[in-house]
Amino acid sequence: MQTYLAGRDMITTQEWTLDELNTVFSVAEDLKRKRAMGVPHPYLRDKVLAMLFFFSSTRTRVSFEAGMAQLGGHAEFIDSRTTQIKHGDTGKEIGEIIGRYCDGIAIRQTDWGLGNKYIRGVAEHSRTPVLNMQCDHFHPFQALADMLTIFERFRGDVRGKVLNVSYAYAKSYIKPISAPQSLMLLATRFGMNVRLTRPPEFELMPEYMDQARENAYKSGGSLEVLDDFDAGFEGADVVYPKSWGPLLTTTDDEEAAKISEKYKDWIADERRMALTRDGMYMHCLPADRNIEVTDAVIDGPQSAVYDEAENRLHVQKAVMALTMR
Numbered sequence: 493m494q495t496y497l498a499g500r501d502m503i504t505t506q507e508w509t510l511d512e513l514n515t516v517f518s519v520a521e522d523l524k525r526k527r528a529m530g531v532p533h534p535y536l537r538d539k540v541l542a543m544l545f546f547f548s549s550t551r552t553r554v555s556f557e558a559g560m561a562q563l564g565g566h567a568e569f570i571d572s573r574t575t576q577i578k579h580g581d582t583g584k585e586i587g588e589i590i591g592r593y594c595d596g597i598a599i600r601q602t603d604w605g606l607g608n609k610y611i612r613g614v615a616e617h618s619r620t621p622v623l624n625m626q627c628d629h630f631h632p633f634q635a636l637a638d639m640l641t642i643f644e645r646f647r648g649d650v651r652g653k654v655l656n657v658s659y660a661y662a663k664s665y666i667k668p669i670s671a672p673q674s675l676m677l678l679a680t681r682f683g684m685n686v687r688l689t690r691p692p693e694f695e696l697m698p699e700y701m702d703q704a705r706e707n708a709y710k711s712g713g714s715l716e717v718l719d720d721f722d723a724g725f726e727g728a729d730v731v732y733p734k735s736w737g738p739l740l741t742t743t744d745d746e747e748a749a750k751i752s753e754k755y756k757d758w759i760a761d762e763r764r765m766a767l768t769r770d771g772m773y774m775h776c777l778p779a780d781r782n783i784e785v786t787d788a789v790i791d792g793p794q795s796a797v798y799d800e801a802e803n804r805l806h807v808q809k810a811v812m813a814l815t816m817r
């Protein structure tokens with residue numbers, strides 16, 4: 493267990509050692525237990541987290557804000573529509589200034605080609621920890637919550653379990669690739685057999701594919717790439733079919749929509765769930781119901797989506813308590 497993580501940024505889990513990540517999970521379990529038992533845990537009394545949102549959110553905003561209150565501190569909601577953060581305030585200024593006002597800076601900036609660079613720019617100039625609430629490359633707190641949910645399901649024994657991280661069709665908007673990318677990177681650290689199932693136009697970033705392969709090699713797990721939606725479900729212990737944009741193929745919204753239309757039948761349904769090994773259905777939400785996943789699956793007995801969403805709160809509190817003290 494690591495006992496000194498004060499001041500650390502969380503931009504990608506890849507930059508944290510296994511021991512440090514296990515510390516996060518251990519603290520998250522402790523905080524989850526304390527909340528269940530009604531035990532106060534104000535480890536961040538009088539501390540302030542600035543939450544900068546360049547893109548909207550439901551779960552991320554509510555869970556970070558609730559988490560800071562439960563830790564005895566306060567979270568400030570700073571929205572790009574009602575402040576200057578999108579026109580004029582540079583990453584350096586945000587890091588320097590908000591880093592002096594607050595004890596942590598959490599940022600959601602998902603613009604393709606921009607988000608990760610911006611967050612790293614703020615981190616370079618901030619004296620307080622920077623927490624990535626989702627960028628164009630990573631969604632680390634989602635992956636931590638996903639992994640905690642998987643640990644809980646298998647009582648920690650995840651080695652060799654098959655996790656299918658899969659594309660699914662959706663049409664509401666072009667979703668970032670950060671959630672599947674982060675989960676693939678994290679699950680391969682823990683010896684899971686990870687399948688990435690996606691049509692040819694929906695590749696993830698090559699450097700993170702390489703990292704995931706190396707993770708799998710070191711952990712004794714595996715990484716396999718499939719392009720057959722049904723095959724991804726076969727014998728899987730966990731399935732995570734969700735939509736993302738064909739961002740490495742095109743950044744044009746109309747062309748992306750046209751490509752996506754070819755895969756309308758990539759929907760998680762009961763027939764596909766029956767191919768799994770009583771697999772757990774996961775999704776970070778929001779999902780396009782009856783397009784990306786049927787109601788019968790997302791509301792069915794194999795679905796873990798609410799436990800998964802709850803775990804956002806616990807892992808985020810763990811990282812905040814460890815880094816912002």
Ligand code: CP
Pocket residue numbers: 548549550551552553626634776777778
């Ligand atoms: N899963 C997730 O990040 O949800 P929000 O976009 O609502 O925060």
